[in-house]
Amino acid sequence: MxxxxxxxxxxxxxxxxxxxxxxxxxxxxxxxxxxxAFGVSCFALTPCFTFLKGxxxxxxxxxxxxxxRCFCTMTADRPCWNCxxxxxxxxxxxxxxxxxxxxxxxxxxxxxxxxxFSLDTQNLQKRYVELQRYLHPDNFGQKSLKExxxxxxQSGLVNKAYRTLQKPLSRAIYMLELRGVLLEEGTDxxxxxxxxxEVMEVNExxxxxxxxxxxxxxxxxxxxxxxxxxxxxxxxxxxxxxxxAKALLVQMKYLSNxxxxxxxxxxxxx
Numbered sequence: 001m002x003x004x005x006x007x008x009x010x011x012x013x014x015x016x017x018x019x020x021x022x023x024x025x026x027x028x029x030x031x032x033x034x035x036x037a038f039g040v041s042c043f044a045l046t047p048c049f050t051f052l053k054g055x056x057x058x059x060x061x062x063x064x065x066x067x068x069r070c071f072c073t074m075t076a077d078r079p080c081w082n083c084x085x086x087x088x089x090x091x092x093x094x095x096x097x098x099x100x101x102x103x104x105x106x107x108x109x110x111x112x113x114x115x116x117f118s119l120d121t122q123n124l125q126k127r128y129v130e131l132q133r134y135l136h137p138d139n140f141g142q143k144s145l146k147e148x149x150x151x152x153x154q155s156g157l158v159n160k161a162y163r164t165l166q167k168p169l170s171r172a173i174y175m176l177e178l179r180g181v182l183l184e185e186g187t188d189x190x191x192x193x194x195x196x197x198e199v200m201e202v203n204e205x206x207x208x209x210x211x212x213x214x215x216x217x218x219x220x221x222x223x224x225x226x227x228x229x230x231x232x233x234x235x236x237x238x239x240x241x242x243x244x245a246k247a248l249l250v251q252m253k254y255l256s257n258x259x260x261x262x263x264x265x266x267x268x269x270x
Contacts, residue, residue, distance in 0.1 A: 080092035080094065080095060080097065081100070089109075090154060098135070098154065111124060111127050111165065116234070117171060117234045121166060124166065125162075128162040136155050169252050169253060172233055173249065176245060176246060181242050181245070183249055191254075195250070195254070206258065206261060215266065218262060219262035222262065225251075232244075233248050233252070
């Protein structure tokens with residue numbers, strides 16, 4: 001009974017099964033003889049050592065495997081460079097060693113999100129943070145040079161994918177590129193003259209006004225138009241109407257430029 005109570009107290013103190021970090025600290029507690037349970041030193045728990053260490057190692061291994069697999073949802077059709085087993089997108093499914101980037105994976109697949117324009121950016125950010133928690137080069141300082149190289153490449157690719165999909169304009173550009181539609185340089189020539197005139201007037205008003213309320217009003221108007229364009233973009237892409245999507249993208253590009261100017265004016269006024 002005393003052994004059972006002591007073990008339960010130890011696990012409760014460590015927050016067992018809650019975090020892998022707690023499991024890592026467990027070994028330090030056991031090795032250093034620090035108190036795990038109230039009034040109980042590890043040196044007084046000699047009968048528990050073997051049992052606890054076995055549980056900790058087993059749980060740590062299980063928890064680590066679950067953590068790795070929580071985002072390795074796509075099987076990559078290639079063998080692991082380290083052990084030859086089948087691999088998932090970022091890590092080997094067998095030895096858990098980090099893998100090089102896959103050449104045939106797009107940014108949506110990389111971040112495990114649906115390939116659509118109306119993305120949930122909060123889930124996108126959550127996914128990004130989760131991936132970087134495992135891929136960041138800081139985690140591979142004691143690994144082989146090849147693993148460090150792959151970590152830097154994978155982490156950088158995830159960064160680029162997140163930056164691209166995070167904002168509507170770059171997301172739209174990328175989605176059209178995936179469909180073979182490129183936004184050429186010098187789009188003014190093919191843009192609707194009425195759109196160009198409207199953009200020119202807004203730019204002039206923004207440049208001339210010194211009134212902060214007017215700057216805010218311009219910013220709000222631009223955001224409303226961008227929201228409307230985003231809804232039209234979603235509809236066009238869903239229908240496969242790439243010609244309309246490209247025309248909408250040109251408008252988004254101009255309005256996004258104005259939005260950045262508004263943000264800069266607001267920042268400068270602080």
